[in-house]
Structures are given as C-alpha cells and as structure tokens.
Amino acid sequence: MTDSRRLPILIFTDLDGTLLDHHSYDWHPARPALDRLAALGCGVILATSKTAPEVVQLRSEMGLSDWPAIVENGAGTLAGGSDDLPDAPDYAAIRAALDALPGSLRGQFTGFGDMTDPEVARTTGLSLPAARRAKMRSFSEPGVWTGPEEARAGFIAALEAQGIRARMGGRFLTLSFGRTKADAMAAITARLAPALTVALGDAPNDVEMLEAGDIGIVIRNPDHAPLAPLSGEKTGRVWREPLPGPVGWNRAIQQIIDDMS
Ligand SMILES: [Mg+2]
Known part of the structure; x- marks a missing residue:
C-alpha cells in the first residue's frame, strides 16, 4: 500500500x-x-x-x-x-588560498573573481546581467586553466594542501571545500x-x-x-x-x- x-x-x-x-x-x-x-x-x-x-x-x-x-x-x-541569499565566508577563503599560491601557478588560473562582468559574459555566453549574477558567489570559484595540461596537477595539489578541491565540470575547473x-x-x-x-x-x-x-x-x-x-x-x-x-x-x-x- x-x-x-x-x-x-x-x-x-x-x-x-x-x-x-x-x-x-x-x-x-x-x-x-x-x-x-x-x-x-x-x-x-x-x-x-x-x-x-x-x-x-x-x-x-x-x-x-x-x-x-x-x-x-x-x-x-x-x-x-x-x-534570501547566503553569506559567503567559503568564497573569501578560496580566493585567499588562490592568491597565496606561487605566481607560476596562480597566473595560469583565471577565476570568475579575476574577470570583469563582460569577460564572464564572453566566457560563459551569458548576457551581461546574467554574468553579474554568476559572479555573485558564496561557496566556490569556477575558472579556466590557461596553462599547460601537465602543470594543472601541480595547481590542484597545491590547493588540496589547503583543503580545497578542484573539479572539472562541463565548462570550468571549479574550486570548493569539497561538498x-x-x-x-x-x-x-x-x-x-x-x-x-x-x-x-x-x-x-x-x-x-x-x-x-x-x-x-x-x-x-x-x-x-x-x-x-x-x-x-x-x-x-x-x-x-x-x-x-x-x-x-x-x-x-x-x-x-x-x-x-
Ligand atoms: Mg551540466
């Protein structure tokens, strides 16, 4: 029944x-x-x-x-x-961890937080207002790995040492605390x-x-x-x-x- x-x-x-x-x-x-x-x-x-x-x-x-x-x-x-929109302590911590990486690694990752609204619009194909909403993050940072493929593992390992996980989605490499x-x-x-x-x-x-x-x-x-x-x-x-x-x-x-x- x-x-x-x-x-x-x-x-x-x-x-x-x-x-x-x-x-x-x-x-x-x-x-x-x-x-x-x-x-x-x-x-x-x-x-x-x-x-x-x-x-x-x-x-x-x-x-x-x-x-x-x-x-x-x-x-x-x-x-x-x-x-109601959530608070964003995770996002601030991820951005701080990124900026603490050696320049050789940091410079090869372009996160949404590194892009202007028009750049996010261009990368995603979203309209400008939608790109603005996509940049309003609370928990994670998507971005584009622009360096050589073989250097990406080093970037991911350096973030993992700080408790941050990198995952490949359909379009972006996204950093978060792993949930x-x-x-x-x-x-x-x-x-x-x-x-x-x-x-x-x-x-x-x-x-x-x-x-x-x-x-x-x-x-x-x-x-x-x-x-x-x-x-x-x-x-x-x-x-x-x-x-x-x-x-x-x-x-x-x-x-x-x-x-x-
Ligand atoms: Mg999908």
Whole structure:
C-alpha cells in the first residue's frame, strides 16, 4: 500500500547541458514533463554549478520556488520558499588560498573573481546581467586553466594542501571545500523522504548524484566526451538518454511517469 501523503517522486537535476540547452540555456522543451510533475505533486530540485542569484531567477521562471535548490555544485543549498541569499565566508577563503599560491601557478588560473562582468559574459555566453549574477558567489570559484595540461596537477595539489578541491565540470575547473551535489542531495532526500528519487546530469560533476538516485539518467551532451560507465548502468538503474539537453530531459521524465501509471 502506498502512502498518499508521501512525495511520489523527487527529481534532482543538473541545469547546463541537462535541463538547460548547452548553447541557448533554454529549458522550455522540458515544460511538458515539468507540468506533469507539478500536476502529480512531485518535487524538482535544481542542482547546479550556478550561484544563488542565478538559481533564484530560474527557479521562479520554472515555477519551482517552493523547492530547495543545490547551488555552486553542492557547496551550498538555497532554501525552498525563500529567495534570501547566503553569506559567503567559503568564497573569501578560496580566493585567499588562490592568491597565496606561487605566481607560476596562480597566473595560469583565471577565476570568475579575476574577470570583469563582460569577460564572464564572453566566457560563459551569458548576457551581461546574467554574468553579474554568476559572479555573485558564496561557496566556490569556477575558472579556466590557461596553462599547460601537465602543470594543472601541480595547481590542484597545491590547493588540496589547503583543503580545497578542484573539479572539472562541463565548462570550468571549479574550486570548493569539497561538498558535492550528492552530499546536498542526501540531506534533502532525508528531510523530504520521497518514494522515488531520480537524478539527471551530463558531466563528471554529476556522477555522484547520478549514482545516488533510485534512477539515474545521463543526458547526452554532444559537446563533450561521454561519461565513463557508471555504477548502476549494468543493472539498468542508471541509463543514458539518447536525446540531448531539455529535449532528452522531457522524454526521459515523461517515460518514467508513463511507466509508473
Ligand atoms: Mg551540466
């Protein structure tokens, strides 16, 4: 017997290259699936490398403001039903650690904090107002490694010695104190106790989340090499959606809803 008061499905979804088109950042192809989830009383948790100010706006456009959101790759969480922005002690500590590196390493990493608003807009393809929101960080620092590939490991090791972890996302090398999307997902899942969790993502920074879901859906991103095989793929718990971005998201979620009814 199922408990009718229980949250039936809780979705944890990456944004860029998953619910948002990799190039246009459009999510509207996924609207039919989002509408069906809302009608069924299911929850959708945006889980992204984006900042709180970026997510607040998108979450509102998608009608998901009552749900919490995972921001800055799991380094922080935004409460549901509130648009209050978090404090930023982690960010200040990461910037200080970067600036304490030897110049030979520091000079080869260009973080968002080193860029002007127009430079962030150019690097990300975001509009200028969106780039401004992307620079308003609380927990982590994304950037571009401009040095030789073989020097990157030294840069990462020097930061690791200060407790900072560097991870490659779809587009950027992001520095944080190591909490992942899956850590934040575990906390939210424990609190909301859904009957089923579904995780969707396209990049290495989504792997833990994809493996933690009752169902994990790898959304194809034609702009990147495919993810290495994940645990759960052999048993079918994790599967690959052949269509990219929000078109694939829409198809995969509608299939799960169809299979349940
Ligand atoms: Mg992505």
